[in-house]
Amino acid sequence: MNFLELQNKILITEIKNDINLENTLECGQCFRWKKINNKYHGIANNENITVYKKNKDLIIENSNINNVKNFWVNYFDLNLDYTKIKKYLSNTNTYLLQAYESCPDIHILNQEPWETLCSFIISQNNNIPRIKKIISKLCENFGYKLSNNNFSFPDYKIMSQLKKKDLEIIKSGFRTRYILNTAEKISTGEINLEEIKNMEINQARKKLVTLNGVGPKISECVLLYSYHKLEAFPMDIWMKKVVDKLIANKDIKIFGKYAGIAQQYLYYYIRKNKHILEL
Template sequence: MTALRDFDLEATLECGQCFRWDRQPDGSYRGTAGGKALCVSQDHMEAAMDDPFWRAYFDLDRDYAAIREALSASSPVLAKAASFAPGIRILQQDPWEALCSFIISQNNNIPRIKGIISRLCEAFGEEMEQGVRCFPSPERLAGLEEEDLAYLRCGFRARYILDAARKVASGEVDLKALRTAPLAQAREQLMAIVGVGPKVADCALLYGLHRLEAFPMDVWMKRAMKEWFPGRKPEDFGPYAGIAQQYLFHYIRTAPPGGQSVSA
């Protein structure tokens, strides 16, 4: 089939926003979300395009070309970053899975993050179609103790995972309500969880709750803001700040250093 416009499967799945997709020897990707399994490649997206769940997951119905054009017009840096990886989309992941995954991501690298999440699903997730293990619910984890998570080898993060599970399961942190709450209020509620700071909260908001105005700030983005946007704040990027962030994050991490010379 003809490849989708404004969609790059590899860039979308390899840009650090998700952890349950694995590249196969033939270049396709095998992954799971929402208790469903999928094997998909850039040139064969039929299964994703024909299934409402996967269309929503890959955000295929959003006009990223228009968003990219508007962002590019606001800054030559953004224009260059967006043109470097124009096919990145923000996945619509499960809010709880995204929150827990980014708690696990703290001071960690992607292979270890993926390993911990795989072991978490193997140990506590329900088996679904094609032998897939679902991401365990907060209710499933809420009754556990830190020693129960020793198998995960997640270290200090075990306490954070359990506190998050208990607060979400009890309703103290209402993820559904955070979809529409004012962004600052939603961030504050997430930061009531032990171990969740502004960066993890914004990752949960952007990648799990699809709050496209959220702008996670890690060391890479702090560098990008200092070098390219001195004096500007994340909210200055507008309602699609999260998409701008993803273009900039991918660009500063992966573009050849010589290609990053551009003025704001």
């Protein structure tokens, strides 16, 4: 992997593991990216960037070479050998092979734990456009201003000082009390997000579900999308149907230590090809 700085652009070349930005950023694992004219505009690490592909090269605008090397390479998971993982999973499930062909080169993002946790609390009984709208309002009202009239994700310390009435403006409904309660527990140290990173996965699961409003599905999302515990397997209504109808003996253990990657491919593939569940 090589880096070339050109004016306001950083080119990342010779990436061993190709990434499909559309499949990666629109497969349901993140909510702060927007596609405009074949480029993705998004915010992470308090940086508002534009990212796009040119042939096999990845181009990042509005950042600098140090941030690209130290943050964005990890965020987009460019160092993990996805080719090796694909081979590992290739004989596990016919539909997974179809998903690989239909929705190639999905990477699991490395997102900030608090933002991921809060975002998936907001995702409960919700659809993606509305999730994005609530998160956008949350950031506009309680984050701080970045470039191009964008806003950071609000810190849990700020959120812990708010009341239900303060959040009426974002229209998060019943999720409001869960957001505030979670922010308070993290702020007081009752839940230490850094400690969870180093926990064995079952211990981490048990810790996360002690939070009000956090059940197995949300905890698996947090473990996969922010802690990069690739054996985590988020199970929503779609994935329950997939497991029931498309996986032999309903046994997700066949995917082993890369179950989360298999899940992400199957989830996105089935959402785009709903008719398969009706066959």
